[in-house]
Amino acid sequence: MEAEVTFRVDGTSHRLTVDVRTTVLDALRERLGNTSAKKGCDHGQCGACTVLLDGQRVNSCLALAVAHDGAEIVTAAGLASDGELHPLQRAFIRHDAFQCGYCTPGQIVSAVGMLREAEAGWPSAVTAGQPADGGSGGSDGPTVGILTDDEVRERMSGNLCRCAAYANIVPAIQEVAR
Numbered sequence: 001m002e003a004e005v006t007f008r009v010d011g012t013s014h015r016l017t018v019d020v021r022t023t024v025l026d027a028l029r030e031r032l033g034n035t036s037a038k039k040g041c042d043h044g045q046c047g048a049c050t051v052l053l054d055g056q057r058v059n060s061c062l063a064l065a066v067a068h069d070g071a072e073i074v075t076a077a078g079l080a081s082d083g084e085l086h087p088l089q090r091a092f093i094r095h096d097a098f099q100c101g102y103c104t105p106g107q108i109v110s111a112v113g114m115l116r117e118a119e120a121g122w123p124s125a126v127t128a129g130q131p132a133d134g135g136s137g138g139s140d141g142p143t144v145g146i147l148t149d150d151e152v153r154e155r156m157s158g159n160l161c162r163c164a165a166y167a168n169i170v171p172a173i174q175e176v177a178r
């Protein structure tokens, strides 16, 4: 059984006919040729497939395309703007926060989502009394205060790195959060 769905992916609208069992990940990769989101486990365990779906970070391997008709999808490939990498992309490069790179698009998209969640005010995200500096130090990313190592590790626990680059991923995210 098939159905028509419409997505806006990284700013471009697409209309396609999909089998109703098609996931958002497979629609992106196999139908739209957008291979930014990676297929690791295909079972919601690794986070390599993370995209922003209507602003929320989700494992796209678990999301059925037909359940998200009309959705706005952002992949790591759509984070740059005006020819400039997203602050998190730049921070990952500065901190050498990857080895093989397979999990990196999912890590970065998940971190973007996490920082938005922090901005929206999860209770423990912003250290009391820490003013957001609004981009001083070269960052024009979200301003959510200081995130501890434990906060970042917990909130990013859905994104696995088999190379174990966590020691560099955590400070890269913290740098943008400041």
Ligand code: FES
Pocket: 038, 039, 040, 041, 042, 043, 044, 045, 046, 047, 048, 049, 050, 059, 060, 061, 062
């Ligand atoms: Fe989706 Fe692993 S491929 S969570």
